[in-house]
Amino acid sequence: MDFALFAEQILNGLQAGVTLFLTAAGLTLVFGIVGFINLNHGTLVMAGAYIAAKIATVTGSFWLGLAVAVPSVVVLGLLLETSVFRRLYHRDHLDQVLATFSLILFFNELARIVFGRLPYQIDKPALLAGAVHLFGDLYYPIYRLAVIGVGVAVAIGLWYLTAKTKLGMLIRAGSTHRNLVGALGVNVGRLFLAIFALGALLAGLAGAIIGPMQAVEVGMGENIIILALVVIVIGGVGSIRGALVASVFVGIAESLGRTLVPYLFEKVVDTSTVTFLSGMFASTSAYVILAAVLIVRPQGLFAGKV
């Protein structure tokens, strides 16, 4: 394998990692501070993707889709928080898992009713279409670079938010001493709502920007949520930096597994074994990493650090 191909796989992994991070960041914030497992978080990503794709298909404008999708998902998230999730904060994990699983069933079917059974494919916006020459033989799609850029910007933004603002201070305090924050007179209900809105915003953004890179379809939320849950456990629940490191790590591991494994093994073993190995790496690397991390460090890599 030449260096260009290797670099391309790293970029692909990075891009997959940052989109994963957008989902995982909201999830880990909500779990870390509110103590609430929201399996339904992936539905918000799906909602963002569908709304953006529908509007882009009808109007032809990706940007309009993005502009409508993100606030809509925030509204949806707030509605869910006030109507259902609030009642689950004091319940045990089991009830939270099942209640949010029920919501997945509902929203998946609702998406089928509203948007139909066929997946949506949308075009990249004209501004970000095409590829850019990086070096040597490596041409890389501008859109994917832009996605990486969005991920980096969000990561920096979240760092600023948690490290430098009042809200961030409450988030950091809440992640380790939830009850104490309430006892100090902070309106915990409003803090939870704000965190939820932030998580929904990131999920909506993730959904809207992955539209041009993959089919928008029912069930996409589940694939994302499982991976995002795995990632936040690897990173240590509640830790944004853990989620970032784990997302990128998992993204790159999957991407390299898919391409590096065939390259490394094609001379050693026969073709069907190569297909088996690369399939195995691509589909299970996240879980293998999770198992390995939890066995060595059961609380996750960055537990206790926002």
Added chain:
Amino acid sequence: MTFWPPSRPTLIVLIGAVLLLLLPPIAEALRQPFVISVATRVVILALVTVSLDLLIGFGGMVSLGHAAFFGAGAYATALLTQLAAAGKPLVWGWVPPVEGLAVWTIAIVVAALFGLVIGALALRTSGFNFIMITLAFAQMVLFLASLRELGGDDGLRIPVRNTVVGFSIESQTALYYVSLVALALYLFLCDRIVHSRFGLVLQAIAQNPRRAHALGYRVYSYRLVTFVIGAAGAGLAGALIANHARYVSPDLLMWTRSAEIMIMVILGGKGTLFGAVLGAAVLLLLEEFLIGLTEHWQVILGPILLVVVLTARRGLFGLLAGSRGGGGGHG
């Protein structure tokens, strides 16, 4: 324990047992033989639900990967039975028999081994991380089941059903009674376990692991043994479902199936064992009913389940049995 007059929970269990025993002749008399097939599915899923209730309701282990053991038992049965039917050897020239007692025992052992390995690793964690690591391991097992060598996404067809002590279970009624016996035996085993000294320690651990540890109990070992017993029960259910459908596919191991089994536990009432049978029956029948109603049945099922989780803290068995719904848990 005095058996007469029976307490209310005992009475409910007795009535349920009589109904289940009489179901096939009634269905035949009413000329609704397909009911037996649905009832068989209910009984088999009740079995896997009981096994998860043992983990959740008594061991405090919220596993979101229970479908892995169900699938392991089903695939083991399918593979062995395929070889047996074709007369091909598995290893060292050994051709597996068609006899269910042999095949299913192997299926149970396979599922228990999966449970031993996964449990040994997953039980190093607890709480949220335990839920996620069991899910992760189940996803790995799902990948194994999706291998092309095991039929890929198309799954495996099974040419014949196993025999039981030489008798054919090709008739729906025969398989139904065999499944019912399996369920009864496993329920009996679990009931004995949770009322034994072992079961009491297990419940103490679920309530307060630290205190149990301080009292000198090996928390990890108690949990692991229970986890393996649960996995074995799920494996037996898997063996039966493979016989019922004569077909296995990766669908059996999807994480949604693990969640569905969990919902059956909650619906019936966690920590009640017998409630699991109710939970499985009600959820399956509800699904059958809604599927008949509309193709978008999940849009109705979702909110119903949500309301169940939000309101029914003690489950159906708790509702029926009155104040003392059963053993562990705190719901």
